[in-house]
Amino acid sequence: MLTHITEIRVRYADTDKMQFVYNGKYLEYFEVGRTELLRSTGLPYSEVEKKGYQLPLIEAGLKYYQPAVYDDVLEIHATVKELHSPKVHIEYVVKRKGTNDLIAEGFTTHMFIRTDTKKAVRPPKDYVTALEPFFKKNN
Incomplete structure (x- = not known):
C-alpha cells in the first residue's frame, strides 16, 4: 500500500454561495493528491505521458461528511492499495x-x-x- 498526503488551502474561488467548498472541487483536490502521490514515487504524471501512456478516469465516487470553508487547510490522503491490476484504484x-x-x-x-x-x-x-518498493515496505 502506498499513501501520500498533500496539503491544500481552500481558496475563496473554491467556495459556493453557502461559503462551503463547492462539491465539484473535491474531484480537483483528488487530482492534486493523485498527481503528488505519483510525483512522490519519482514518476510524475508528465513522465507517464512522455512514455506514451495516459490514465483516463473511468469511475469516481465521493461521500461528504462536513463542509470545508475558505482558508481551511485540508490534507488529501491518497492511497493506492493494489499494484498488479490493469486498473489503478486510488482512495x-x-x-x-x-x-x-x-x-x-x-x-x-x-x-x-x-x-x-x-x-x-x-x-x-x-x-x-517505481511503486514496488513502497509495497514491499508494507509486507
Missing part, C-alpha cells in the same frame, strides 16, 4: 489539518491506455518498478 480521505475532522472520502479508478492507440494496456513496467 482518498480529506481531513481538516490539525484536527480529526473528516471532510470527505472518495475514490477514483483509472485505466492505463496507450496515447497513440487509445487502447487499454497493463500498467507499464516503469510504473510497476
Whole structure:
C-alpha cells in the first residue's frame, strides 16, 4: 500500500454561495493528491505521458461528511492499495489539518491506455518498478 498526503488551502474561488467548498472541487483536490502521490514515487504524471501512456478516469465516487470553508487547510490522503491490476484504484480521505475532522472520502479508478492507440494496456513496467518498493515496505 502506498499513501501520500498533500496539503491544500481552500481558496475563496473554491467556495459556493453557502461559503462551503463547492462539491465539484473535491474531484480537483483528488487530482492534486493523485498527481503528488505519483510525483512522490519519482514518476510524475508528465513522465507517464512522455512514455506514451495516459490514465483516463473511468469511475469516481465521493461521500461528504462536513463542509470545508475558505482558508481551511485540508490534507488529501491518497492511497493506492493494489499494484498488479490493469486498473489503478486510488482512495482518498480529506481531513481538516490539525484536527480529526473528516471532510470527505472518495475514490477514483483509472485505466492505463496507450496515447497513440487509445487502447487499454497493463500498467507499464516503469510504473510497476517505481511503486514496488513502497509495497514491499508494507509486507
